[in-house]
Amino acid sequence: MCVITELLTQQKVAMTTRVSILVENTALMPGFLGEHGLSMLIEREGHALLFDAGQGLALSHNAERLGVAWERIEAIVLSHGHYDHTGGLANALGKAPQAGLFMHPAAEGAHYSRRAGVVRDIGMPPDVRAAVKARASNVVRTETPMEVIPGVWISGSIPRVKQGAPGDAGLFVDAGGMEPDAVPDDQALWMETGEGLVVLLGCAHSGVENTLRHVRAVTGETSIACVIGGMHLAHADAELVVQAADVLMSFDVRSMAPGHCTGLAAQCVLRERFRNGFRLCGAGAQFDFT
Numbered sequence: 482m483c484v485i486t487e488l489l490t491q492q493k494v495a496m497t498t499r500v501s502i503l504v505e506n507t508a509l510m511p512g513f514l515g516e517h518g519l520s521m522l523i524e525r526e527g528h529a530l531l532f533d534a535g536q537g538l539a540l541s542h543n544a545e546r547l548g549v550a551w552e553r554i555e556a557i558v559l560s561h562g563h564y565d566h567t568g569g570l571a572n573a574l575g576k577a578p579q580a581g582l583f584m585h586p587a588a589e590g591a592h593y594s595r596r597a598g599v600v601r602d603i604g605m606p607p608d609v610r611a612a613v614k615a616r617a618s619n620v621v622r623t624e625t626p627m628e629v630i631p632g633v634w635i636s637g638s639i640p641r642v643k644q645g646a647p648g649d650a651g652l653f654v655d656a657g658g659m660e661p662d663a664v665p666d667d668q669a670l671w672m673e674t675g676e677g678l679v680v681l682l683g684c685a686h687s688g689v690e691n692t693l694r695h696v697r698a699v700t701g702e703t704s705i706a707c708v709i710g711g712m713h714l715a716h717a718d719a720e721l722v723v724q725a726a727d728v729l730m731s732f733d734v735r736s737m738a739p740g741h742c743t744g745l746a747a748q749c750v751l752r753e754r755f756r757n758g759f760r761l762c763g764a765g766a767q768f769d770f771t
């Protein structure tokens with residue numbers, strides 16, 4: 482092995498990537514707050530990135546509990562435009578004025594949901610839209626994969642080779658609930674680690690299978706160490722949950738921390754399947770990869 486390759490290999494082995502759950506529906510550690518939403522912090526080799534910002538109620542509180550150094554955050558990435566991932570964004574941008582914002586252009590589009598006959602605007606809240614506008618010079622809108630900090634990539638648009646996530650029948654792009662919303666802004670994030678890829682999901686509106694296919698196609702990497710985040714199975718029936726678990730097994734995912742919109746029933750199924758590879762995903766949880 483040449484000296485440079487050897488050095489790079491040593492560097493890869495020595496590098497630790499930490500994923501901290503800042504916001505999630507449940508609180509796992511004492512003193513943390515839970516809210517319907519998701520936000521994670523990635524730290525590696527002096528770099529820090531925030532993936533989503535939660536609904537906005539718990540982010541600051543939980544970040545303080547975790548001792549987050551806002552001034553060190555270089556990038557804020559949005560998985561998609563829903564309020565439970567963007568509601569805390571204005572606050573986050575204010576605390577990290579140096580951070581670049583990365584998102585799919587459709588994240589700023591209209592998003593509505595209809596549950597039990599009630600239509601709600603679930604897109605970016607108005608104060609967040611204003612904060613994004615004010616950040617004009619430091620906002621990157623991309624539909625294609627992009628390396629945001631060294632070794633950490635966002636997926637851009639995820640091709641819907643298979644049908645998207647089950648349970649999306651209640652999502653619309655109009656307040657009248659006429660035109661279905663496929664959430665084209667949905668994107669994932671992945672990191673290269675010595676253990677394999679670590680994939681973070683917002684809500685996986687594109688479907689977990691499409692997401693992992695896309696990550697594999699772009700990276701050429703077949704080893705997936707861990708999948709963390711929302712799998713949007715909370716409204717799926719039992720058969721579809723089993724199918725999703727089969728897919729994850731077929732991708733040879735070694736461990737997983739499903740949370741947020743995955744839903745308790747699906748989490749139980751995945752716990753049975755993954756056994757020791759199953760991790761709890763809640764505010765305050767931290768996962769280290771070398």
Ligand SMILES: [Zn+2]
Nearest residue numbers: 563565684742
């Ligand atoms: Zn969500």
Ligand SMILES: [Zn+2]
Nearest residue numbers: 561563684686
């Ligand atoms: Zn969503």
